[in-house]
Amino acid sequence: MERGEKVHWADVIAEDLIKTGRRPVVATGISPSGPIHIGNLREVITADAIYRALHDRGAEDARLIYIADTYDPLRRLYPFLPDSYEEHVGRPLSAIPDPEGCCESYAAHFLQPFLESLDELEIDIEVYRADLMYANGDYDEAIVKALRMRDRIALIIDEVTGKVTSHDWSPFNPICKSCGRLTTTIVTGFDTDRMIVSYRCRCGDENEVPVRGGGKLTWRVDWPARWAILGVTAEPFGKDHASAGSSYESGIKLSREIYDYDPPYPIPFEHVLLKGKGSMSSSKGVTITISEMLSCIPPEILKYIMIRVKPEKHIEIDPGLGLLNLIDEYERLDIGSVRSKKLSATKKSLMIDVPFRHIVNIVQIAEFDAEKTLEIIKRGGYRVDDLETVRRYVEYAKEWLERFAPQSVRFEVRQEIPREVDEIPPEVREGLVELADFLMHEGIDAEMVHQEVYAIAERIGVKPKEIFKGIYLSLLGRKSGPRAGWFLTSLDRDFVVRRFEGVER
Ligand SMILES: [Zn+2]
Numbered sequence: 001m002e003r004g005e006k007v008h009w010a011d012v013i014a015e016d017l018i019k020t021g022r023r024p025v026v027a028t029g030i031s032p033s034g035p036i037h038i039g040n041l042r043e044v045i046t047a048d049a050i051y052r053a054l055h056d057r058g059a060e061d062a063r064l065i066y067i068a069d070t071y072d073p074l075r076r077l078y079p080f081l082p083d084s085y086e087e088h089v090g091r092p093l094s095a096i097p098d099p100e101g102c103c104e105s106y107a108a109h110f111l112q113p114f115l116e117s118l119d120e121l122e123i124d125i126e127v128y129r130a131d132l133m134y135a136n137g138d139y140d141e142a143i144v145k146a147l148r149m150r151d152r153i154a155l156i157i158d159e160v161t162g163k164v165t166s167h168d169w170s171p172f173n174p175i176c177k178s179c180g181r182l183t184t185t186i187v188t189g190f191d192t193d194r195m196i197v198s199y200r201c202r203c204g205d206e207n208e209v210p211v212r213g214g215g216k217l218t219w220r221v222d223w224p225a226r227w228a229i230l231g232v233t234a235e236p237f238g239k240d241h242a243s244a245g246s247s248y249e250s251g252i253k254l255s256r257e258i259y260d261y262d263p264p265y266p267i268p269f270e271h272v273l274l275k276g277k278g279s280m281s282s283s284k285g286v287t288i289t290i291s292e293m294l295s296c297i298p299p300e301i302l303k304y305i306m307i308r309v310k311p312e313k314h315i316e317i318d319p320g321l322g323l324l325n326l327i328d329e330y331e332r333l334d335i336g337s338v339r340s341k342k343l344s345a346t347k348k349s350l351m352i353d354v355p356f357r358h359i360v361n362i363v364q365i366a367e368f369d370a371e372k373t374l375e376i377i378k379r380g381g382y383r384v385d386d387l388e389t390v391r392r393y394v395e396y397a398k399e400w401l402e403r404f405a406p407q408s409v410r411f412e413v414r415q416e417i418p419r420e421v422d423e424i425p426p427e428v429r430e431g432l433v434e435l436a437d438f439l440m441h442e443g444i445d446a447e448m449v450h451q452e453v454y455a456i457a458e459r460i461g462v463k464p465k466e467i468f469k470g471i472y473l474s475l476l477g478r479k480s481g482p483r484a485g486w487f488l489t490s491l492d493r494d495f496v497v498r499r500f501e502g503v504e505r
């Protein structure tokens with residue numbers, strides 16, 4: 001920790017975890033029931049920040065794990081699904097076909113891009129697939145215990161929720177052999193010697209399933225069972241799971257009383273909101289996907305957005321100008337503090353030493369050409385010569401401009417004289433010609449251009465604002481644009497001179 005730096009919340013949590021003396025196993029769990037968006041990512045990045053802080057403190061045996069809830073049932077027909085998927089509601093995600101037909105299952109389809117993003121974010125996480133854990137027998141013992149202690153479990157859940165579970169409720173939901181659903185079955189008996197559970201399904205089927213791979217524990221029981229199975233000692237989760245009557249509250253009791261396991265250190269976190277739209281949610285269609293975001297900004301910025309505030313605070317994402325402000329903030333941070341320690345891991349930082357706000361202008365002048373962009377960057381006095389990095393930034397800026405940028409920052413240098421020049425009064429046109437003459441001198445920099453605009457304005461008796469307007473109208477066909485001195489010195493000099501002279505005619 002640098003001197004004078006505020007202690008980061010992840011360091012505080014890491015200290016707490018180390019004090020418990022338990023092996024730190026930081027768990028996350030996200031259901032691949034739809035596109036996994038940047039709201040979901042908060043959970044993993046929060047866990048990763050704690051994991052890194054643990055390693056910083058010498059906790060070499062710390063682990064970071066992700067349980068993909070691939071065995072969850074499809075809850076309902078989400079808006080992004082075809083109507084034909086109605087029949088799959090209630091079936092485990094791992095047993096439903098991929099809606100787009102490209103992967104082995106529904107679960108795999110949404111899991112795969114998420115895992116790829118984690119890779120890109122340099123989050124080194126051990127992945128468990130819930131369907132495989134059940135199929136491998138990892139849950140066998142927990143299921144048997146739950147079946148045997150059904151009444152006590154029901155009592156604990158009733159106590160916490162203030163509701164009464166129905167007489168035919170079971171902590172275990174068999175998957176119907178006939179219709180494949182696990183939300184429509186009722187347990188009618190079990191035999192722990194033969195390791196089978198018998199059930200009756202709403203579809204009319206009555207049958208038996210094996211404990212191993214034949215069904216799933218209900219969420220409130222699955223969660224604490226998993227803590228014990230995997231030795232989880234810390235877990236971030238959405239604050240909805242943390243309120244009174246929540247699954248964390250019942251989980252604590254079930255963990256202690258049924259599974260004889262000390263529940264993990266809870267790290268409840270607040271929602272990620274999309275500016276003007278509310279909480280991010282795939283099922284409501286209010287979402288930015290992780291890959292969408294990573295197409296516009298380097299991974300470490302996305303991580304920074306997620307860890308700059310404490311977990312108990314909302315994050316509101318404004319992918320437009322707000323994002324530029326955050327990048328500015330990040331670029332001003334002290335390298336070596338939070339910037340390198342919590343975010344970029346072993347690989348070298350992907351950042352470029354030119355403000356992103358500036359790059360957004362440059363790429364538009366350079367018409368998204370990487371070599372031209374690099375040329376302008378160098379002309380601006382930046383010591384950058386890695387064309388590959390520049391190329392990546394051209395892509396970031398291009399994607400951001402297309403997806404999220406407000407109109408005010410988008411511009412296009414017109415190859416022909418725009419007809420909007422008609423709006424320029426004759427005396428201002430003369431001023432532009434004078435400016436063209438001035439630009440012909442060697443060694444003109446941005447500041448000198450500004451001073452010259454003021455001097456010309458005074459000589460010809462117009463407001464400087466009018467000349468600036470004339471500059472933008474003649475080059476962009478609109479009344480405003482990037483800072484004029486910089487803008488004119490970034491463009492090809494002959495091009496600008498020809499244009500200003502052309503406007504006079
Ligand atoms: Zn697919």
Ligand SMILES: [Zn+2]
Pocket residue numbers: 176177178179180181184201202203204205
């Ligand atoms: Zn059935």
